[in-house]
Amino acid sequence: MLLEINHLNFSYSKEKPLFQDLNLKLEGGKIVALAGESGCGKSTLLSLIYGLLDWESGEIVFGGEKLSGPKGNLVPGEADMKFVAQNFDLMPYATVAENVGKFISNINLKKKKETVAELLEVVGLEDFANVLPKYLSGGQQQRVAIARALSVMPKLLILDEPFSNLDFPRKIELREKLFRYMKQNHISLLISTHELQDIIPWLDRIIVLQDGKLIQDGSPEETYKNPCNPYVAKLFGEVNIFTGTERENFRLPEFSYYPREIRIAEIGMEAEVLESRFAGNHYWNKIKARDKELVMYTDRKIEGSINIVFD
Numbered sequence: 585m586l587l588e589i590n591h592l593n594f595s596y597s598k599e600k601p602l603f604q605d606l607n608l609k610l611e612g613g614k615i616v617a618l619a620g621e622s623g624c625g626k627s628t629l630l631s632l633i634y635g636l637l638d639w640e641s642g643e644i645v646f647g648g649e650k651l652s653g654p655k656g657n658l659v660p661g662e663a664d665m666k667f668v669a670q671n672f673d674l675m676p677y678a679t680v681a682e683n684v685g686k687f688i689s690n691i692n693l694k695k696k697k698e699t700v701a702e703l704l705e706v707v708g709l710e711d712f713a714n715v716l717p718k719y720l721s722g723g724q725q726q727r728v729a730i731a732r733a734l735s736v737m738p739k740l741l742i743l744d745e746p747f748s749n750l751d752f753p754r755k756i757e758l759r760e761k762l763f764r765y766m767k768q769n770h771i772s773l774l775i776s777t778h779e780l781q782d783i784i785p786w787l788d789r790i791i792v793l794q795d796g797k798l799i800q801d802g803s804p805e806e807t808y809k810n811p812c813n814p815y816v817a818k819l820f821g822e823v824n825i826f827t828g829t830e831r832e833n834f835r836l837p838e839f840s841y842y843p844r845e846i847r848i849a850e851i852g853m854e855a856e857v858l859e860s861r862f863a864g865n866h867y868w869n870k871i872k873a874r875d876k877e878l879v880m881y882t883d884r885k886i887e888g889s890i891n892i893v894f895d
Contacts, residue, residue: 585645586612586740586772587633592642594632602628602796606642610774612739615763615786618776619819620793626776627669629793630742633774634667635660647739666733667742672725674717674732680704681713684731703731706765708757723749727758734765741766743775747782759783780819784808792816814840824878833874836894843868845895846880852891860885 587610595601602625610616618626631637633644638653645651646662654660661667674683685700704710707727717725726749733741747755763786766773777783780790790807792800792815800812811817814825817840824841831839834853855873862868866881873892880892 586610586647587774588643588645589633590643590645592632592639592644594628594637594639603632603639604796606796606798608791608798608801610740610772612772613767613770614788615766615773616775616789616791617780617783617787618774618791618793619778619780621778621815621819624793625796626793627744630667630669630744630774630776634665634742635662636667663736664739665742666736666738666740667744668726668729668733668746669744672717672729674725674728676717679714679716680709680720680728683717683728684735686732687736699735700731703734706734706761707731708754708761721749723751723754726750730762734771737769738771740772740774743773745776745778747777747779755782759786778819780804781821784820792819811840817842822879826876830876834876834894841894843879843881846871846878846892847895848882848886848890849893850891852893855890855892857887857890860887 589606589608592603592606593601594603618629620626628637632639635651635653635657638655643650647664651662675686681700681704684703685696688696688699690696701710704713707730709724709727709731712720712724717728720728726746730743730746747759750758759782775783784804787804790802790804791798792807794815800807800816807816808820817823817825820842822843824843826834826836826839853873855871857869857871858877859870860867862885866883867885869880869882869886871878871880871890871892
C-alpha cells in the first residue's frame with residue numbers, strides 16, 4: 585500500500601473538529617480524485633499528507649514509513665512525494681526551463697535538457713522555455729509547477745484544484761497529456777477537485793468528503809450511478825433531486841436523476857416544457873411535471889406538452 589491514513593484526528597479549533605477517526609488507503613499507480621464542495625476539508629487533508637500541518641492523533645504512513653508534520657520534520661514533504669498547491673513557489677528570476685529543471689541532477693546535462701523538454705511538452709509550455717514566470721498567466725505558472733514536480737518522478741503527486749486557473753481548451757489538453765504521462769510512468773496521483781465531470785474518464789477511484797467525513801469511496805462508474813446522497817450526486821453536475829414524498833408521487837426508486845435519465849416517450853407522465861435552450865451537443869430543457877420543475881436534455885428543441893419517462 586502506497587499511502588495509509590489511520591484514525592486521523594485534526595481540528596483548527598477545539599470547538600469544531602474537522603477530521604475525526606479518518607481512515608484511508610491508496611494503492612500505487614492509481615489516479616484518485618478527492619472530491620467535495622469548498623470547505624469540506626480537501627485542501628486540509630492534502631496539507632496533512634504532505635506534512636504542512638500537524639495532526640492531533642492517528643498516523644499517516646507513506647511507503648511503509650510513518651510521516652510527521654512540521655513538529656517532527658522542518659522541511660515538509662518526502663523524497664518520493666510532491667505537492668502542487670494553489671501557490672506555485674516558482675523562482676522569479678529563473679526561466680520556465682530552469683524552474684522545471686530545478687531538482688534534476690546536472691551530471692548529465694543532455695539528459696536533463698531532454699527531460700525538461702519532455703515535461704514542457706506534457707504541460708503544453710514548450711514555446712515558453714526561456715520566459716520568466718512573471719510574464720506567465722496564473723494557469724501557465726501552475727503548469728510550470730506541475731512539470732517541476734514531475735521532474736523527480738515521484739511515487740505520489742498531489743494536486744490541489746490543478747485546472748482551476750485554466751480555460752476549457754487548455755484544461756482538456758493538459759488533462760489528457762498529464763494523466764497519460766502519469767499512467768505510463770506509474771506515478772500515483774491524488775487530485776482534489778469540485779468538478780468531477782472534467783476528469784472522470786481518467787480516474788480509477790473517487791473519494792468524497794463532506795464536512796470532514798469520508799462519505800463515499802468507489803469507482804467513477806459506481807459513484808456516478810449510485811451516489812449515496814444528493815451532495816454526491818450534485819458533484820457530477822446538474823441533477824434532479826426528489827424528496828421521499830416526491831418519489832412516491834412520481835413512483836421513483838431513486839432520489840436523484842440526471843437530466844439524461846429523463847426522456848420523451850409516446851406513453852408516460854405528462855409534462856409541460858417551460859424552456860428549451862441550445863447547449864452545444866444537446867438542448868437544455870426546463871420542464872414541469874406534477875408541480876415539480878425538472879431539467880432534461882434532448883437532441884432537439886422541444887415545446888408544448890410532452891410525455892416523459894425516467895430511465
